Amino acid sequence: MNTARDHLRVLEDEGLIVSTPVETGRRGRPPRSYSPVREPQHSSSAERRLQQARERGAALRGLAPELDHTETLGPDAVHQLDALHDHLEDAGMEPEVDEQRLTVGLLPCLYEEMLDSEEPAVCSVHARLVQAQLEQAGGPLELRQLRPFIGRERCELILGRRGEAAPSTHADGVDPTVDDAELGAQAVRAFRSQLTPSPQDEPD
Structure with a gap:
């Protein structure tokens, strides 16, 4: 009970x-x-956190104008990315935001050891937290897919605008309609597939 509190x-x-x-x-x-x-x-904590993200993002773009994608994404989407970046960075996941592809790389994944015992729950909770951050910041972006372990210690979030296909979905058929529970299930299946040797890899 104390741990839960x-x-x-x-x-x-x-x-x-x-x-x-x-x-x-x-x-x-x-x-x-x-x-x-x-x-x-x-x-008040949420308001403060979002304001700090807005200020940090504005300061960064002031120092490096080439990183300013406000004209193409719009101020609300940029603010969402700022808030998501801060949330993931605070969690120790070293986010790498690609504003053009609307993807976020996560290095490293902190939860690999839990996947075997907790199955889709870990990725599902993480996906829901990401969605909550985007919703709180307010804007057009939403989470489309969580891709686990692209490489042994890398995950990727795929974002998109509501009502539009995500830029990175055209080539690989990401389904924009799956909910966060299915995101978690997909994540675990992908993770397990990396651990299962293919027939050509099995010893004779």
Whole structure:
């Protein structure tokens, strides 16, 4: 229970969830109800985090104008990428954002050891957190696919504009309609396929 409370505190501090006391009519500390933060104005932590991402992104583009894709992507999409970058960087995943392809490379993956025991849950939760970041920032971009272990220690997020095909889906048939649970299942299947030797690799 204490471990769960600690994780909930971290999520609330990061502006991903918000808690409210539940009135029971009894003495003592009331229990708390937790719900995801859908709109940043519902959490001062979320508002602060998004503002910091906006300021960091603006400062970076001021120093390196060649990195400014506001004209082609629009300010809302750029802000979404700033917020997602900060979230992934805080998680230690060293994001590499490609604004033209709308992909985000993740180095390294922190959760490989959990996949065997937790199956699609790990990738599904990660996909949902990414989607939540994009929704909180507000804008046209959404998560289309999570590709695990492109190389042994690299994952990739594929983004796209709502109502449009993602730039990187034309060649490889990414399905833009799958939900986060299916994203997790696809991720685990791809991961396991890398661990299974092909017939030509098996010893005679």
